[in-house]
Amino acid sequence: MVQPTNEETRLSTEQAIQTYREGARITDVDALVVENFSVFYETESGTVKACDDVSFTLKQGERFALVGESGSGKTTLAMGLMRLTRPPGHIASGSVTLNGRDITKLSDDDMRMARLSELALVPQGAMNSLNPVMRIERQIIDGILDHLKEDQAKPTKDELHETVRDLLIRVGLRPGVARLFPHELSGGMKQRVAMAIGISLRPRLIIADEPTSALDVVVQRQIMQTLGRLQEGLDASIMLVGHDMGLVAQFADTIGVMYAGKLVEVGPVEEVFSEPKHPYTKLLIGSLPSLREKREFLGIPGLPPQLIYLPKGCAFEDRCPSRFEKCSGSIPEKLNLGGRREVACHLYEGEAQS
Amino acid sequence: MSTFLELDHVTKTFGSQGIFSGGGNVTVAVDDVSLTIDEDEASITTVAGESGSGKTTLSRLLLGSHVPTDGRMLYRGKDFTKLTSRERRNFRREIQPIFQDPFESYNPFYKVDHVLDAPIKNFKLASSKQEKQRMIEDALEMVGLVPEETLGRFPHQLSGGQRQRVMVARALLLKPRVILADEPVSMVDASLRATILDSIRRLNRELGISVIYVTHDLTTAYQISDNIMVMYRGTVVEAGTVDQVIPNPQHPYTKLLIESIPEPDPKNRWGSEPPQQDWDTSDLQIAGCRFADRCPAVMDRCRTTKPAQFLINKHQLTRCFLHEEKGEMTDPDITSTFQTEAETIKAVPVKI
Numbered sequence: 001m002v003q004p005t006n007e008e009t010r011l012s013t014e015q016a017i018q019t020y021r022e023g024a025r026i027t028d029v030d031a032l033v034v035e036n037f038s039v040f041y042e043t044e045s046g047t048v049k050a051c052d053d054v055s056f057t058l059k060q061g062e063r064f065a066l067v068g069e070s071g072s073g074k075t076t077l078a079m080g081l082m083r084l085t086r087p088p089g090h091i092a093s094g095s096v097t098l099n100g101r102d103i104t105k106l107s108d109d110d111m112r113m114a115r116l117s118e119l120a121l122v123p124q125g126a127m128n129s130l131n132p133v134m135r136i137e138r139q140i141i142d143g144i145l146d147h148l149k150e151d152q153a154k155p156t157k158d159e160l161h162e163t164v165r166d167l168l169i170r171v172g173l174r175p176g177v178a179r180l181f182p183h184e185l186s187g188g189m190k191q192r193v194a195m196a197i198g199i200s201l202r203p204r205l206i207i208a209d210e211p212t213s214a215l216d217v218v219v220q221r222q223i224m225q226t227l228g229r230l231q232e233g234l235d236a237s238i239m240l241v242g243h244d245m246g247l248v249a250q251f252a253d254t255i256g257v258m259y260a261g262k263l264v265e266v267g268p269v270e271e272v273f274s275e276p277k278h279p280y281t282k283l284l285i286g287s288l289p290s291l292r293e294k295r296e297f298l299g300i301p302g303l304p305p306q307l308i309y310l311p312k313g314c315a316f317e318d319r320c321p322s323r324f325e326k327c328s329g330s331i332p333e334k335l336n337l338g339g340r341r342e343v344a345c346h347l348y349e350g351e352a353q354s
Numbered sequence: 355m356s357t358f359l360e361l362d363h364v365t366k367t368f369g370s371q372g373i374f375s376g377g378g379n380v381t382v383a384v385d386d387v388s389l390t391i392d393e394d395e396a397s398i399t400t401v402a403g404e405s406g407s408g409k410t411t412l413s414r415l416l417l418g419s420h421v422p423t424d425g426r427m428l429y430r431g432k433d434f435t436k437l438t439s440r441e442r443r444n445f446r447r448e449i450q451p452i453f454q455d456p457f458e459s460y461n462p463f464y465k466v467d468h469v470l471d472a473p474i475k476n477f478k479l480a481s482s483k484q485e486k487q488r489m490i491e492d493a494l495e496m497v498g499l500v501p502e503e504t505l506g507r508f509p510h511q512l513s514g515g516q517r518q519r520v521m522v523a524r525a526l527l528l529k530p531r532v533i534l535a536d537e538p539v540s541m542v543d544a545s546l547r548a549t550i551l552d553s554i555r556r557l558n559r560e561l562g563i564s565v566i567y568v569t570h571d572l573t574t575a576y577q578i579s580d581n582i583m584v585m586y587r588g589t590v591v592e593a594g595t596v597d598q599v600i601p602n603p604q605h606p607y608t609k610l611l612i613e614s615i616p617e618p619d620p621k622n623r624w625g626s627e628p629p630q631q632d633w634d635t636s637d638l639q640i641a642g643c644r645f646a647d648r649c650p651a652v653m654d655r656c657r658t659t660k661p662a663q664f665l666i667n668k669h670q671l672t673r674c675f676l677h678e679e680k681g682e683m684t685d686p687d688i689t690s691t692f693q694t695e696a697e698t699i700k701a702v703p704v705k706i
Contacts, residue, residue, distance in 0.1 A: 069543045069544075070514070070543050187405070216404035216405055216570050217404070217570060217571075217572075217611060217614045217615055217616075218404060218610055218611060218614045219404070220614070220616070221614040221616070221624060224616075225624065243543060243544055244544070244616065245544065245618045246573075246615065246616030246617055246618045247616040248618075249616065249617065249618045249619055249620045249623075250616045250617070250620075250623050250624050251616075252620075269620045270620040270621060273618065273619065273620050274621075284544075285618065287544070287548055288544070288618045289548075289573045289574050289576070289577045290573065290617075290618070291572065291573055291576055291600060291612065291615060291617070294576065294577060299515075299546055299547065299548035299549045299552075303513055
């Protein structure tokens with residue numbers, strides 16, 4: 001069932017937009033358009049705006065990384081895009097257009113079919129997302145059988161067997177892993193199984209939520225490189241959610257920085273790292289320890305605000321070294337600085353392009 | 355120069371060695387490690403390695419919660435197994451752990467004051483309530499917390515970084531000689547890591563407490579520590595000062611480890627995918643170098659003979675045949691390559 005990369009789905013190189021990553025095939029086709037997307041949690045003490053009015057676009061073949069501290073809303077956003085938000089959370093507004101279709105308007109059944117086949121999740125901590133009493137093979141087949149369309153014939157045992165074998169090889173595992181149980185695998189192998197399930201129906205968008213947070217550096221690198229290879233083979237786009245800026249620098253094409261539920265900066269990875277605009281991004285990049293030089297490395301002073309009691313102005317104001325009067329008065333709008341760079345900060349209002 | 359703790363050819367194995375298993379199913383978690391922790395000089399030493407490298411087993415040995423299978427552990431020159439209960443109690447006060455997970459170290463039903471009260475009561479450190487209060491406040495201030503904003507709160511009301519710093523303050527109350535921090539920042543956001551590591555470093559610099567920093571994160575290790583030992587499946591494959599080891603790694607494993615660190619620089623991306631190790635081969639019992647399977651520079655003898663410790667220079671050693679010409683070390687103590695007295699901070703005697 002899993003075929004080698006379908007040549008028809010590849011786009012010609014003329015359509016490719018400027019990219020920094022060697023071998024990247026980013027096209028000018030919008031794979032995912034998120035507009036004014038908000039996910040709120042209703043609690044007794046008020047509304048928690050965990051993800052507030054977020055808009056961004058992912059091109060086909062692009063690797064987009066969403067970074068932020070814990071509690072910044074990045075996982076809420078990722079889960080919201082999958083429509084897996086649990087009560088008391090709910091999608092308050094906005095649209096999510098995946099390959100031309102607004103998935104916020106799909107019926108629950110259609111959405112269930114869209115998951116895995118169009119947008120797949122590679123979860124955080126794969127150790128806990130596999131069923132401990134089911135063999136790996138069974139867990140991979142599960143998703144495939146569940147997503148059969150009504151008019152589709154059920155694949156034979158041999159076909160399924162072949163599919164599983166093929167998927168395991170593609171994620172870098174021995175075919176024999178199919179007969180094992182999750183506890184017989186190392187953390188890295190489990191993460192690979194989770195990737196095999198994720199790509200089993202050739203999705204157009206892979207959402208990877210901190211896929212390597214519990215793994216060692218060497219394994220982390222192997223997993224991320226395998227994920228990149230799979231994504232390129234499928235011509236899919238990827239949204240990486242995480243807080244490891246090093247990983248983002250190594251892996252992504254574009255970065256989105258979240259702070260207190262808002263997307264405060266978006267831009268090509270290389271530009272954002274060399275010339276961050278938002279004061280929060282500046283501090284975030286400046287606080288990274290390096291192997292090149294020894295220096296006093298300092299965190300960002302202060303704590304992020306509680307999402308339930310957000311200030312009237314900019315949420316970063318009390319920690320910001322470049323704040324001025326306007327910051328406490330009004331929430332900064334997102335400004336377009338040209339060349340796919342966007343920032344939500346009053347400092348740049350003069351530079352904005354319409 | 356007096357020795358606080360000494361490991362002398364310590365090996366720790368797990369698994370059954372009974373008559374039924376035929377002695378076949380043994381995992382060597384720490385393999386022939388000799389080191390000393392000195393009392394007079396306080397330094398920060400990193401124990402680095404991936405999961406399964408034995409770094410946690412080594413730290414449990416140092417905490418006295420594991421007993422060596424082979425070799426000796428000496429506490430102030432006395433065999434650890436022969437300590438009196440009084441000496442053992444003193445040992446438990448003098449070496450304090452800080453654990454990985456700042457969420458699990460707390461009982462959620464108690465206020466954070468509880469973790470600070472308990473050691474004072476247990477070791478009878480204060481004679482009055484006022485003294486106790488003052489001690490707690492001093493310890494909190496030392497780690498950069500404001501007592502009024504911390505005391506009287508429940509664990510869930512503090513951030514992960516604050517919770518971990520309260521743990522550092524707790525360790526501090528006992529006026530330890532050594533703090534053993536096992537992955538203290540791996541569960542904490544990157545932006546908060548710096549503050550915790552900074553408070554640990556202050557304990558070392560200002561109070562003369564030695565720190566053993568167990569981690570897989572070589573970047574923070576390079577930033578805060580003086581010395582490093584890199585472990586791979588129970589063996590110390592490379593050791594020395596961070597200024598030697600990190601810029602010039604000599605063992606192929608250390609090289610792989612350093613290359614794999616995701617550097618926050620998009621202009622300098624990873625090269626090709628490193629080969630995966632196959633954990634199927636139960637090579638924990640193989641005779642030669644444990645890294646042989648994954649090593650890009652493997653030679654025939656690596657699979658049959660275990661490399662000795664070769665001294666690269668005064669401040670760096672490695673267990674790899676590539677450096678055999680440098681000569682085998684006469685002193686098995688890996689800490690002999692660490693920074694010497696003159697180079698580290700003089701320990702400040704602490705009165706108890």
